[in-house]
Amino acid sequence: MLTAAIVAILVTMVLALIRAFLGPTEYDRMLAANSFGTKTVLLIALGGYALSWNSFLDVALLYAMVNFVGTIAVMRFFEYSTPVEPSEEGEQTS
Amino acid sequence: MSSIISHLIEWVSGFFLLAGGFLCISGGVGLLRMPDFFSRIHASGMTETLAAPMLLCGLMLQMEWSLDLVKVLMILIFILATNPTATHSMAKAALHGGLRPLVKEPGDDEKGEVSSKT
């Protein structure tokens, strides 16, 4: 079961990489990168247990934190690179 | 008696791992299939809000009782607590960057970009 889950995580990582390459906008690429990072945390946790590494969970926890901070940092950079005021949006569906 | 319980734990753990793996792949497929950025966020959220907890719960059920178990629980809580913030920051950055959600009207056949103001 552990092996099946690891294979599923690897497949998802490949799918996220395809989206990161295709990507039309930079936001899509960042979304794929964020998703990839979460999958890496899961892969370290499950794979480390399966291969009985030492202190793999510390690595996974640290990776989760770095992934979060990295996403926020890159998105702040994108957010203020173009000076657009958010407009008051109305209802857009019927 | 104890062998029954350990078998049960193994079954539940296997179910969690398989369901988590399936949800993980569906999130990846959704990431590829969805038509625009804002709907892709939902697909990515699916892998983070349910697939990750399920996989980690499956892992927790397999481990023996130790400090590592609490660490896995902490990773789980951390992923769940940070996911909305990261997602919201991405959506807000995309809105600031001028990207507008694709809105499909009920009567429309082709996908039309609806942007009230840019």
Add this chain to the structure above:
Amino acid sequence: MHYLFIAIALYAFWLLLSGHYVALLLALGGLSVLIVVFFLLRMDRVDGEPSTLRPSLKFFRYIGWLLWQVVLSNIALARRVWDPALPIRPTWGKLDTKLPLPLEKALYANSITLTPGTLTTDVRDDHLMIHCLSPEELEELRKGEMERRIKDIGV
């Protein structure tokens, strides 16, 4: 009192992560906890009012309900993703809210984002901007069950 609680929680966190109980590491842990609490004092001076969410029984009941909602909407979304026709109709609209406190509003927006299928893109004084995969989900939110439950916590 409040800071003492934070310091104890941080030290427990340190002990949990390190797993070694020798004098040097315990002293280093105490030192870093002191530094963090000192920074927290300075930050609260900037921030104004430190508003906290007390972990109560009602709060945990809400978390349990929220996790159940997350499971339900995940199943619905997974079904949609694997459907060959991809039956989605992305919608972007206003959701009015009457929650007065910023903390309640933040909890509401985060809960909406955590549920797959709905996403908060903006938070204003009296409404949130919601993007969701079908208009039905927005209607479901407008019925206001989640809002009522957050009010019940009583921050």
